[in-house]
Amino acid sequence: MIPNKKSSLADSGQGKKTFIGWFKHKWSNDPLFSILIALIIMVILQTLTLGFDYQSFGEWFQSWSNNWINILRNNAGIGIVALGMTFVIMTGGIDLSVGSTLVITGAFAMYLLDTGAQGILGAVGITGVPAIILTIVLVLVFGYLLGALIGVSITKGMVPPFIATLGAMMIFRSVTQHFAQGYNTKVPVEFLQISSFKIGNLMIMPIIYWAIIALILYYVSKRTTFGRQIIAVGSNERAAKLSGVNINKVKLRVYALMGLLVSIAAIIQVSRIGSMDFSNAGRGMEMDAIAAAVVGGTNMLGGRGYILGTVYGMLIIAVMNNLLNLFGVPPFLREAFKGVIVIVAVLLQRKEKTA
Amino acid sequence: MEFLKLVIKNEFTLKSLGDYMKIEMKNIRKSFGNNDVLKDVTLSVQGGEICALLGENGAGKSTLMNILGGVLPTDLGTILIDEKEVKFETPADSQEAGIAFIHQELNLxxxxxxxxxxxxxxxxxxxxGSLDLKQMYNKTAEIFDQMNVNLDPGKMVRxxxxxxxxxxxxxxxxxxxxxxxxxxxxTTSLTDTEIERVFEMVRTLKENNVGIIFISHKLNEVKEICNKYIVLRDGNLISNGDVNNVTKKxxxxxxxxFDVRTESLRRESSDEKVGKEVLRVEGLTDNRHFRDIHFTIRAGEIVGITGxxxxxxxxxxxxxxxADHYNSGKILLEGQEVTIKSTSQAIKKGIAYLPRNRKENAILKDMDIIENASIVTWSMFSKRGVINTSRHQKLFEEQRDSLRIKMGEMTDSITSxxxxxxxxxxxxxxxxxxxxxLILDNPTQGVDVGAKEDIYDIILKLAEENIAIVVLSSEAQEITRVCDRALVMYHGVIQGEVCDEMMNEQTIMNLATGGEIGEEKGVHQL
Incomplete structure (x- = not known):
């Protein structure tokens, strides 16, 4: 027994000793490794394009990091949504309604906050910081409930996720556009601090939110009953049910969580710009979120997905957008590159053996 | 080659059933990396023969058949058809040469x-360019006619x-x-009558000079229908010859x-430590699958349910x-009436159900061994929703040893x-x-002989530990070997209960086909 163990240890040690051995081992065993390599390659490319320079390293670093903060901040909202989308896809579902949920929760936030005549909280006499805190809570609850509503129609109503969320996508935006037409809101300046508060001269609050949520969800997916049940449901729904997993509860919570995350993204967006274009905001957001999840190794059939992978996936798409910008690729062509990246990412991913 | 051309030309014209053909696989070797899967295996089958290919899972049966089916190339060795060497590079080559592979998962x-x-x-x-439905229909009808199959070709496969x-x-x-x-x-997913139907077909084929390679774990069937056998173990050819010269044992x-027991494991009635009533069902009905079901199961009992x-x-x-609904009736656990609306409730109340069809109903292929072994208890052991990994691991380590699970790391994929x-x-x-x-639905489905005996041992041991055990099985032999008594179901009702010497394959079969216990005695008296 013991000598056996030793020899096997020595074997695996030899395999990993050389860099190539280690690389090969990682490549074939760690599903996130190839995604990380792709990201690193793109970052190197981007760095080279920005004109890396030894002589004026300080200056170069300044512009490089500024560029990065811009990329991350611009993608924080959608990055958060993509994390929720990863969970949804892992259960074997999909959520097309995220863009519209963003708009309806954003509109709700603005109605609550408006310092003008129509502001709901202002009308009942709540202003200042309490109003902002109350708004945040109410918007998060609203987002959670909208998600739960979709979840109920999927679990109790047995509507396929694609249809349920397609319907919600149409309803939410249309309702928002109707009730908010010709409506100009004035969001209080204090609210804008949520996104624009500066830490040491850096406007990185959205990035921090994204990072914190990613960390929490990473932990949830790896260590909690809920996180593992998501995978169990997506991997084999029937087996999960017969193992005592309440699959309806898991699904309901996944869609509710998705709604909650979208409402966070809405708060970030509203507090960044101070307004929201109800007809265009969040359009195509669902596709970007799905793309990030898929590039990050999430299986569209459910059962497999990685929070960390989705962060990588989001970054790959973001850096690529940045690169296309730097290379001066015409705007209409950029979507095509995104499409190519998504397809190539799935092509490169390890295929399940069909033995 | 001439032969091949002929086959292609006649693809759809079935003049006589089956052309006589002899196939030989000589000294086949195959390895995947360092893993030698087949070491010098030789097999020959000719028209009119039914050759059983036996071996435990992982013995190399599938690899050997995949080589014959053109799915895998051989490393060494030759395949001869009618004494002429052939090379199969794709499944189509093998098909054209007249070899058909009917997989376990049917391609329909x-x-x-x-x-x-x-x-x-x-x-x-x-x-x-449109489909010639009429011609396809007629052709199918013609073949069914020739094969004595009484089926409407227009019926949906579903x-x-x-x-x-x-x-x-x-x-x-x-x-x-x-x-x-x-x-x-x-025959794995077939009932006894269905098996007989397939066997009849197989016999017809044999009479028409078709050769058959029959992969099975069920030795009864091998003895019944095959005339040759070949046994593989760890890629080696262990034994081959005439089925009539060997026993099942x-x-x-x-x-x-090693020697496998085939004797009954049934406990003497006096050995049973019959405890108090655990599960009682009164008049359970769902109006679709079962009606008016009554039974009682006590702690430490092993009760078979068959049909x-x-x-x-x-x-x-x-x-x-x-996991399913019922419309009326009562379920009592330890004397108390309970309503169970979800599987998680059932688990909390102490009911466990090991489902049939492991692949569809039990295996989480994306998860590792320890996760597959702990999913039921995740929420039971967790604190504030966080999985108690160390407790699961400790528990599973004990079970790995007591259940004799052969495995690598706990974090390996379940499919390994x-x-x-x-x-x-x-x-x-x-x-x-x-x-x-503990309800076990077809617990030995798709497991090899050794593991099957292990599972029987586990069942007996658990009964000793005072768990009430229900074994659902369509194999009468399995029921008679391990259970203390058995309920036989027929079209959704319990047709009868058998125990002691009445619990034999004939009585069970009789009840399962709608007969009464008394009737069978009458048959014997005649």
Whole structure:
């Protein structure tokens, strides 16, 4: 027994000793490794394009990091949504309604906050910081409930996720556009601090939110009953049910969580710009979120997905957008590159053996 | 080559059933990396022979058949057809040479009628390019006629039972002029009557000079229908010869490498430590699958539930487990009436259910061994929703040893295990939950002989530990070997209860087909 163990240890040690051995081992065993390599390659490319320079390293670093903060901040909202989308896809579902949920929760936030005549909280006499805190809570609850509503129609109503969320996508935006037409809101300046508060001269609050949520969800997916049940449901729904997993509860919570995350993204967006274009905001957001999840190794059939992978996936798409910008690729062509990246990412991913 | 041309030309003209053909695989070797899967295996089959290919999971049967089917190339060795060497590079080569491979998972499309399935991938077209449905229909009818199959070619495949699906596949193989048919565990999901139907077909084929390679774990069937056998173990050819010269016991010991018991494990009535009543069911009805079910199960008992396909036993116990609905009736646990609306409730109340069809109902293929072994207890052991990994690992380590699970690391994929070990992992997740009632639905489905005996031992041991055990099985032999008593179901009702010397295969079969206990005695008296 013991000598056996030793020899096997020595074997695996030899395999990993050389860099190539280690690389090969990682490549074939760690599903996130190839995604990380792709990201690193793109970052190197981007760095080279920005004109890396030894002589004026300080200056170069300044512009490089500024560029990065811009990329991350611009993608924080959608990055958060993509994390929720990863969970949804892992259960074997999909959520097309995220863009519209963003708009309806954003509109709700603005109605609550408006310092003008129509502001709901202002009308009942709540202003200042309490109003902002109350708004945040109410918007998060609203987002959670909208998600739960979709979840109920999927679990109790047995509507396929694609249809349920397609319907919600149409309803939410249309309702928002109707009730908010010709409506100009004035969001209080204090609210804008949520996104624009500066830490040491850096406007990185959205990035921090994204990072914190990613960390929490990473932990949830790896260590909690809920996180593992998501995978169990997506991997084999029937087996999960017969193992005592309440699959309806898991699904309901996944869609509710998705709604909650979208409402966070809405708060970030509203507090960044101070307004929201109800007809265009969040359009195509669902596709970007799905793309990030898929590039990050999430299986569209459910059962497999990685929070960390989705962060990588989001970054790959973001850096690529940045690169296309730097290379001066015409705007209409950029979507095509995104499409190519998504397809190539799935092509490169390890295929399940069909033995 | 001339022979091949002939086959292609005659692809759809079935003049006489089966052309005589002899196939030999000589000194076949195959390895994947450092893993030698086949070491010098030789096999020969000719028309009119039924050769059993036996071996435990992982013995190399599938690899050998995949080589014959053109799916895998051989490393060394030759394949001869009628003394001429052939090379199969693709499955199509093998098919053209007259070899048909009927896989365990049937290659039929449920949503198409039989006749379209018969021509799948080689559809007949009219001159204008549309499907020539009429011709396909007639051709299928013609073949059914020749093969003595009484089936309407226009029927949807979805509406066929498993045996007829098997038969449609065989007919399709015959239509493509197969001379040798490989059947991979054709009877695993069939009931006894269905098996008989397939066997009849197999006998017809044999009479018509078709050669058959029959892969099976069921030695009864091998003895019944095969005339040759070959046993593989760890890629070696262990034994081959005439089936009439060996006993089932011999075959089993060739397969596992040591002597296997075949004797009854049934406990003497006096040995049973019959405890208090654990589960009582009164008048349970769902109006679809089962009606007016009454029974009582006590702690430490092993009760078998058997019957033919469609008897409703799985549905009944899934309803008791909360995975399905029932309309009326009562379930009492330890004397207290309970309503169980979900599987998680059932688990909390001490009911465990190991489902049939492991792959569809129990295995989480994206998860590792320890997760598959702990899913039931995740929420039970967790603190504030965080999984208690160390407790699960500790518990599973104990079970790995006591259930004798052969495995590598706990974090390996569940699919890296053999069928028997997968089943033990699934069993271990239920034992972790400490059940009072353990329902085992086809517990030995798709596991090899060695693991099967292990599972029987586990069942007996658990009964000693005062767990009430229900074994659902369609194999009467399994019921009579391990259970203390058995309930036999027929079309959704309990047709009768048997115990002691009345619990034998004949009585069970009689009840399962709708007979009464008394009737059978009458037959004996005649």
């Amino acid at each position: 499309i449920n949503d198409l009628p039989i006749y379209e399935n018969m021509f799948l991938g080689r559809e007949r077209k009219t001159k204008r 509406d066929l039972d498993a045996s007829y699906k098997q038969i449609v596949e065989i007919c399709r193989a015959m239509m493509m002029n197969a001379s040798i048919i490989i059947m991979d565990e054709p 011999d075959l089993a010991s060739y397969m596992v490498g 033919l396909l469609g008897d409703g036993r799985s549905e009944l116990f899934q309803a008791i487990f909360g 295990l053999s069928g028997g070990n997968q089943q033990k992992v699934v069993l271990s997740k239920w034992l972790a939950a400490n059940p009072k009632v």
